[in-house]
Amino acid sequence: xxxxxxxxxxxxxxxxxxxxxxxxxxxxxxxxxxxxxxxxxxxxxxxxxxxxxxxxxxxxxxxxxxxxxxxxxxxxxxxxxxxxxxxxxxxxxxxxxxxxxxxxxxxxxxxxxxxxxxxxxxxxxxxxx
Amino acid sequence: xxxxxxxxxxxxxxxxxxxxxxxxxxxxxxxxxxxxxxxxxxxxxxxxxxxxxxxxxxxxxxxxxxxxxxxxxxxxxxxxxxxxxxxxxxxxxxxxxxxxxxxxxxxxxxxxxxxxxxxxxxxxxxxxx
DNA sequence: CTGTATCCACAGCGATACTG
DNA sequence: CAGTATCGCTGTGGATACAG
Numbered sequence: 001x002x003x004x005x006x007x008x009x010x011x012x013x014x015x016x017x018x019x020x021x022x023x024x025x026x027x028x029x030x031x032x033x034x035x036x037x038x039x040x041x042x043x044x045x046x047x048x049x050x051x052x053x054x055x056x057x058x059x060x061x062x063x064x065x066x067x068x069x070x071x072x073x074x075x076x077x078x079x080x081x082x083x084x085x086x087x088x089x090x091x092x093x094x095x096x097x098x099x100x101x102x103x104x105x106x107x108x109x110x111x112x113x114x115x116x117x118x119x120x121x122x123x124x125x126x127x128x129x
Numbered sequence: 130x131x132x133x134x135x136x137x138x139x140x141x142x143x144x145x146x147x148x149x150x151x152x153x154x155x156x157x158x159x160x161x162x163x164x165x166x167x168x169x170x171x172x173x174x175x176x177x178x179x180x181x182x183x184x185x186x187x188x189x190x191x192x193x194x195x196x197x198x199x200x201x202x203x204x205x206x207x208x209x210x211x212x213x214x215x216x217x218x219x220x221x222x223x224x225x226x227x228x229x230x231x232x233x234x235x236x237x238x239x240x241x242x243x244x245x246x247x248x249x250x251x252x253x254x255x256x257x258x
Numbered sequence: 259c260t261g262t263a264t265c266c267a268c269a270g271c272g273a274t275a276c277t278g
Numbered sequence: 279c280a281g282t283a284t285c286g287c288t289g290t291g292g293a294t295a296c297a298g
Contacts (some may be wrong), residue, residue, distance in 0.1 A: 011208065011265095014271080021240050022235075022236055024166065025246070029159060030158060031291095032291070033291095042259065047260090047266065048259070049259065055139060055140040057140075059145050060262095061262085061291080063292095072254070073249055074245060074249025074253075080260095083259095086260065089262090098242070099238060102238035103234075103235060105232075106155070106234075107151055108231070109231035113131070113154075113211035115200060116203060116224055117203055117224075119203075120201065120202055120224075121201055160271095161270080175281090190283095191260090191271065191272075192281095195283080212279095214278095214279045215280065215281095216280080217280065250279085
């Protein structure tokens with residue numbers, strides 16, 4: 001009657017992790033730089049160098065790579081201006097702004113509860129080793 | 130006039146990453162198993178073995194470790210019953226339920242926009258190499 | 259200015275075996 | 279049943295040098 005019954009989520013995850021929507025999206029939140037880049041681009045479009053200065057502790061390599069991944073998934077648009085020397089501008093797409101909007105709830109939670117987490121952590125470490 | 134001006138976020142992140150609330154919280158969302166465990170515990174409290182069966186593709190090592198981290202930060206409570214053999218029950222704390230609530234917006238986004246992301250990805254890969 | 263290429267270190271995670 | 283201990287692989291990210 002229900003043939004889907006036998007397709008267990010864990011098997012799907014094992015065979016094709018890219019089919020899990022949550023994983024696909026969270027990939028850009030779990031990595032080290034995406035959220036910082038996104039929140040920076042939320043303010044306004046940035047050129048490559050502007051982003052470097054806005055997030056100074058990122059390496060050039062990781063900035064390039066993170067922007068590329070965000071562009072690939074449709075969160076960021078890249079526009080090249082044929083100036084001399086060339087300049088490139090990055091901005092959020094509608095999808096990107098939507099992602100940041102959904103992410104905002106988590107950010108709010110983080111700021112609201114950061115103290116609670118640190119206290120829980122201290123207590124745990126005191127009770128255990 | 131404003132002495133905080135010189136304390137730049139990137140310096141803070143470099144010296145003491147644990148002081149960034151967003152990083153602290155997102156650590157449990159970026160890793161491989163936390164969200165799955167949390168959503169499972171959202172349904173109801175689980176014993177250790179129940180969780181293993183609910184998330185069968187997790188190793189025993191990672192289940193133990195993930196639960197420990199979640200407990201340490203105050204998202205999960207652990208209760209030991211002195212039965213024979215012993216049993217242990219894990220449940221969400223109020224803080225844990227709050228976290229899952231904030232996370233839900235992101236999950237909704239993921240399901241709503243998964244297709245869009247995959248399309249963007251396919252287009253990007255077609256245009257580039 | 260905006261990238262690419264290469265090399266390397268470390269942390270996350272899985273497999274397996276063992277324990278109270 | 280509910281863990282711990284050990285080992286090894288892999289992927290992420292940093293440093294550095296080079297290029298259009």
